[in-house]
Amino acid sequence: MADINKKSAKILVFSTEKISDPAIDMAGLLKLHYPPTVYTISIPCSSGIKPSWILYAYEKGFDGVFIAADGSDCVYGESCTEKTGHLVGKTHNLMKERGVEPARLRMAAICSVCSESFVKQMRTFNEYLLKTLHA
Amino acid sequence: MKKKKIGVYICHCGGNISDYVDVEKVRQAVEGDDIVFLAKTTMFACSDSNQRDMVEDIKANDLDGVVVASCSPKLHLLTFRNVSVRADLNKYTYVHANIREQASWAHSDNKMGATEKAIHLVKAAIAKSRYADALETNKIKAIKAVAVIGAGVAGMKAALSLAEKECDVILIEKESFVGGRVAQWDSLSTTTETGKEMVKRLYNELVKHENITILTNCEVIENKGSVGNMLLKIKKTPRYIGGTCHPEDLKRAIEVCPVEVPDEFNFRLTTRKAIYKNYPSEYPQTPVIDIKNCTRCGACEKVCPAIDFSEKEEILEFSVGSVLMATGFDSYTPAYGEFGYATSENVITLPQFKRLIDTQSDKLIYKGKEINNIAYIYCVGSRQTDGENTYCSRNCCTSTIHAAVTAKTKFTDINNYHFNRGLRTYGKQEILYADSLSAGDIYLQSYEDGLPTVTLEGKKTIVKINDILTNGREIEVEADLVVLVTGMVPRADNKVGSLFKIPKGRDKFYNEVHMKLRPVETVIDGVTIAGACQGPKNIAESVNSALSAATKSYSILSKGELETDPLVATIDPEKCTWCGACEAACPFDAILKIEKGTKVIADINNTVCKGCGMCAPVCEPDAVNLIACSSAEIMSMIDALV
Numbered sequence: 001m002a003d004i005n006k007k008s009a010k011i012l013v014f015s016t017e018k019i020s021d022p023a024i025d026m027a028g029l030l031k032l033h034y035p036p037t038v039y040t041i042s043i044p045c046s047s048g049i050k051p052s053w054i055l056y057a058y059e060k061g062f063d064g065v066f067i068a069a070d071g072s073d074c075v076y077g078e079s080c081t082e083k084t085g086h087l088v089g090k091t092h093n094l095m096k097e098r099g100v101e102p103a104r105l106r107m108a109a110i111c112s113v114c115s116e117s118f119v120k121q122m123r124t125f126n127e128y129l130l131k132t133l134h135a
Numbered sequence: 136m137k138k139k140k141i142g143v144y145i146c147h148c149g150g151n152i153s154d155y156v157d158v159e160k161v162r163q164a165v166e167g168d169d170i171v172f173l174a175k176t177t178m179f180a181c182s183d184s185n186q187r188d189m190v191e192d193i194k195a196n197d198l199d200g201v202v203v204a205s206c207s208p209k210l211h212l213l214t215f216r217n218v219s220v221r222a223d224l225n226k227y228t229y230v231h232a233n234i235r236e237q238a239s240w241a242h243s244d245n246k247m248g249a250t251e252k253a254i255h256l257v258k259a260a261i262a263k264s265r266y267a268d269a270l271e272t273n274k275i276k277a278i279k280a281v282a283v284i285g286a287g288v289a290g291m292k293a294a295l296s297l298a299e300k301e302c303d304v305i306l307i308e309k310e311s312f313v314g315g316r317v318a319q320w321d322s323l324s325t326t327t328e329t330g331k332e333m334v335k336r337l338y339n340e341l342v343k344h345e346n347i348t349i350l351t352n353c354e355v356i357e358n359k360g361s362v363g364n365m366l367l368k369i370k371k372t373p374r375y376i377g378g379t380c381h382p383e384d385l386k387r388a389i390e391v392c393p394v395e396v397p398d399e400f401n402f403r404l405t406t407r408k409a410i411y412k413n414y415p416s417e418y419p420q421t422p423v424i425d426i427k428n429c430t431r432c433g434a435c436e437k438v439c440p441a442i443d444f445s446e447k448e449e450i451l452e453f454s455v456g457s458v459l460m461a462t463g464f465d466s467y468t469p470a471y472g473e474f475g476y477a478t479s480e481n482v483i484t485l486p487q488f489k490r491l492i493d494t495q496s497d498k499l500i501y502k503g504k505e506i507n508n509i510a511y512i513y514c515v516g517s518r519q520t521d522g523e524n525t526y527c528s529r530n531c532c533t534s535t536i537h538a539a540v541t542a543k544t545k546f547t548d549i550n551n552y553h554f555n556r557g558l559r560t561y562g563k564q565e566i567l568y569a570d571s572l573s574a575g576d577i578y579l580q581s582y583e584d585g586l587p588t589v590t591l592e593g594k595k596t597i598v599k600i601n602d603i604l605t606n607g608r609e610i611e612v613e614a615d616l617v618v619l620v621t622g623m624v625p626r627a628d629n630k631v632g633s634l635f636k637i638p639k640g641r642d643k644f645y646n647e648v649h650m651k652l653r654p655v656e657t658v659i660d661g662v663t664i665a666g667a668c669q670g671p672k673n674i675a676e677s678v679n680s681a682l683s684a685a686t687k688s689y690s691i692l693s694k695g696e697l698e699t700d701p702l703v704a705t706i707d708p709e710k711c712t713w714c715g716a717c718e719a720a721c722p723f724d725a726i727l728k729i730e731k732g733t734k735v736i737a738d739i740n741n742t743v744c745k746g747c748g749m750c751a752p753v754c755e756p757d758a759v760n761l762i763a764c765s766s767a768e769i770m771s772m773i774d775a776l777v
Contacts, residue, residue: 029640039252039259041769044761080747
């Protein structure tokens with residue numbers, strides 16, 4: 001059993017309460033498995049994530065950070081997509097400055113019914129991180 | 136400052152959690168935390184007895200807050216906030232950890248991984264609990280109106296129930312007429328009222344209510360806002376028949392229409408014209424022109440002055456506080472060749488058979504031939520071992536037996552042979568099964584690995600089965616008509632469901648939050664579900680869920696205002712240097728520029744702030760934080776999760 005966990009990268013997911021949280025919960029309900037080292041922190045909106053939180057996660061030992069973004073479904077308005085994209089761009093620059101590979105931060109729009117998409121994202125991100133960080 | 140004292144409760148959820156997560160190990164891992172005063176496991180955290188114990192624990196030990204590690208907060212966040220309130224704590228001191236959907240179920244393939252993850256999730260919740268202070272709720276205006284989508288029996292009953300509560304109702308039907316599936320049935324089981332009579336009775340009640348707006352030929356195409364205030368944009372397709380006109384003129388217009396297309400109302404057994412009504416007493420009483428199939432030949436215009444091809448599509452807008460979905464179901468269409476479907480001319484589906492017996496009298500005739508021997512093959516498209524529909528459609532056994540009994544009563548020399556996989560005429564419907572047996576119907580049964588076969592032998596259609604009720608003996612029936620008992624499947628057209636992002640379950644029907652505890656709510660705030668869009672149901676069950684959904688939708692709006700979490704942005708005046716970036720980022724104009732002493736800084740208008748947090752990442756000096764989502768909280772959770 002311990003070997004199974006060693007094969008998983010540590011991924012922090014920023015998920016939104018109204019949009020992507022239901023999809024992640026639904027993945028569990030449907031027993032769609034993904035690495036158990038994927039942890040979720042719920043926030044109201046993906047455009048409210050501070051780059052400093054993401055950088056802190058790497059500093060503390062997370063291999064990857066995934067933003068389960070609201071996309072066009074955001075209840076707070078259409079500007080969410082652009083603003084989330086902007087904060088990801090800003091964080092990528094900060095990561096480069098600190099010598100952290102920008103590919104360790106990923107973002108995708110996860111709607112409230114996108115359970116399969118979320119699980120696929122986690123599996124491929126896990127594979128990528130294992131290949132690049134733990135090979 | 137006094138150190139916090141909190142209680143932590145880790146739920147077994149029967150075995151839903153503890154079958155995969157070692158809950159005792161989780162308890163031991165967190166009990167030593169400096170703010171954890173007590174840590175307990177419990178079989179059902181949501182049970183009345185545990186809630187009482189929690190209240191006693193909080194009061195007896197003067198706890199400052201509580202963490203419950205159980206199912207999704209969508210299900211029980213409010214439950215445990217209310218427990219806190221009953222113990223005289225502020226509800227925002229409560230913190231929830233989801234170790235079911237996001238640990239035990241998501242990682243049921245890896246018990247050790249699930250347990251480790253659960254420990255981290257509970258530690259993160261404890262970290263968050265350190266910052267969970269007492270807060271006062273915000274209140275927003277709620278529009279006391281509900282949009283009911285789908286005017287079948289479930290939607291009509293829901294609309295009536297809401298209207299009686301003095302709530303405005305917009306009843307929206309995509310089709311040209313109300314009534315849904317029930318309008319297609321004449322005889323119904325366990326009642327003497329026909330489907331059409333039931334629809335007529337409900338429609339007559341609906342039109343008596345001034346607070347109900349009935350929209351037919353209408354589809355919701357856009358949805359903005361959230362619970363309490365949702366702006367719906369609705370596309371209204373013209374009927375191309377306006378004003379008033381003499382019924383005889385309309386009758387003549389239908390007669391002269393040269394177009395004939397398969398009639399979906401009769402499941403394509405017959406044809407209809409491009410200008411049509413499905414049956415004379417259908418509502419609304421004005422017919423409709425099927426513009427997709429109309430050739431615009433002009434024949435109808437010549438005999439009926441009410442026909443108006445200049446009518447244009449309209450876009451309507453309504454603001455409502457809640458949406459109730461009652462969009463119904465489709466009937467399963469068998470695959471080509473499945474039990475002879477589409478390859479043998481005397482194989483039809485159950486809905487077709489029901490329309491056939493409804494539209495005939497004296498003798499049962501199909502394709503010019505009198506029908507005597509009828510073979511019913513059950514569970515077609517349901518309880519599939521190879522296909523996607525693994526669920527039981529539950530209503531089909533009763534519906535079939537009712538149709539068989541009706542056929543035998545209505546027509547002469549009918550012999551019914553039921554090729555089934557075990558009958559499920561539950562509850563009072565068992566009376567029908569007894570009636571069927573008394574009338575001499577023959578029941579033959581098989582398991583899923585020995586399904587009956589339908590073969591053509593010359594002009595004969597032979598149905599064979601190895602009947603397990605007679606020790607596997609091969610029995611064959613020469614059938615004049617084979618009826619495939621097809622079940623309910625989700626609507627193929629799910630545009631409206633996608634618009635509201637309503638989650639679907641494994642059976643692809645709309646999914647409720649919890650089948651027992653919150654059976655008509657969805658995870659989308661303010662959207663409830665009723666009837667067969669949620670899964671197979673008979674009329675009585677659909678009506679029950681419709682009344683329940685109506686009550687739930689109304690309860691959200693009944694006070695005219697909604698309580699919302701006071702999770703607004705805050706400004707640190709020491710750090711803020713007023714650059715205006717937060718003001719530019721705020722989509723709600725909630726940020727003001729104020730003078731405070733000698734400084735110009737940002738300030739938050741709490742009544743306008745929605746708590747999205749868009750202002751926080753753009754603040755270079757990091758002066759903006761969200762209540763309950765501050766940098767300190769998030770970073771302490773990250774510490775606990777690593």
